[in-house]
Amino acid sequence: MNSQTIAFSGSHIDRADHIRNDPEALEALKTWEARLLRMDGLDPVLTPDNTLDWGSLADASPDSELVFLGLDGPGDEVRGCFAEVRPSYPSGSPHAGPASWNAMAVLEAGELAAYGGARSLVGWHARHRFCAVCGSPTELAKGGWQRTCTNADCKSEHFPRVDPVTIMTVECEGKLLLGRQPRFPQGRYSALAGFVEPGETIEEAVAREVFEEAGVRARDVEYVISQPWPFPSSLMIGCHAFADDPAIVMDETEMEDVRWFTRDEVAEALEATARGEQGRAFGAPPRTAVAHALLRWWVERG
Structure with a gap:
């Protein structure tokens, strides 16, 4: 599958790792030409043309990091791109809200990816102002790709992290296992998902989550596709697996319903989503979700 079709992938910004470790080069980029991504808390700010709103470093608060x-930029016009970490914690939920969903619907792929990376990074800084080892304040380092403890006896280094999440479709007797959580819109079903736990492989996490949520034993796990998901900072690892027994024993503490759907039902649900409608059997995940790509991949492979 082409990863460029996945929401939050394909950023046009060169991460320029070599500059992060060069304080002089970083400072040289902080000119009037540098761009500052405008954000409302953790939400994107869009122009009337539905593009990201970029300002200058003069727009940043003096006490921000x-x-x-x-x-970003062609040839001699390349410019440094920055985001602002304000001294107060960003307002709003760490999860996707109306402004983020709107951005997913209207932003060009590269811009959506740029926003997603910035959102995850700014959110991480906001949550890690204090050292997890000794509790002392931390300060930004390496251009924002590290925080260092200010306690001279500690000096622990902390780095931005992503949380790996397996999201998987399971096939048995030509049908696909999907579920719905109580928070889903009415009629929506999606792939099962769960965080990878310490000491697990991706394959083990898939098998465990499927059994915990649906009571189904999954086997022959294969990787399909991944997606950065900046709410707050996950990496969705899309997988497909098979099962021999379709019997379901649902975890009612997490799931509202789990059931099997035929290929025709999944295909019709995807077609309905493309029209802005809900399928006859169920409502498919939105096109911006990696679950949508997993369902389409399964239908198209036949």
Whole structure:
């Protein structure tokens, strides 16, 4: 599958890792030409043309920290791109809200990816102002790709992390296992998902989550596709697996319903989503979700 078709992938910003470790090069980029990504808390700010709103470093608060996102622009016009970490914690939920869903619907792929990376990074800084080892304040380092403890006896280094999440379709007797959580829109079903736990492989996490949520034993796990998901900072690892026994024993503490759907039902649900409608058997995940790509991949492979 082409990863460029996945929401939050394909950023046009060069991360320029070599500059992060060069304080002089970083400072040289902080000119009037540098761009500052405008954000409302963790939400994107869009122009009337539905593009990301970029300002200058002069727009940043004097007591904010600046995170270096990378370089953008052709040839001699390349400019440094930054985001602002304000001293107060960003307002709003760490999960996707109306502004983020709107951005997913209207932003060009490269811009959506740029916003997603910035959102995850700014959110991480906001949550890690204090050292997890000794509790002392931390300060930004390496252009925002590290925080360092200010306690001279500690000096622990902390780095931005992503949380790996397996999201998987399971096939048995030509049908696909999907479920719905109570928070889903009415009629929506999606692939089962869960965080990878310490000491697990991706394959083990898939098998465990499927059994925990649906009571189904999954086997022959294969990787399909991945997606950065900046709410707050996950990496969705899309997989497909098979099962020999379709009997379902649902975890009612997490799931509202789990059931098997035929290939025709999944295909019709995807077609309905493309028309802005809900399928006859169920409502498919939105096109911006990696679950949608997994369902389409399964239908198209036949």
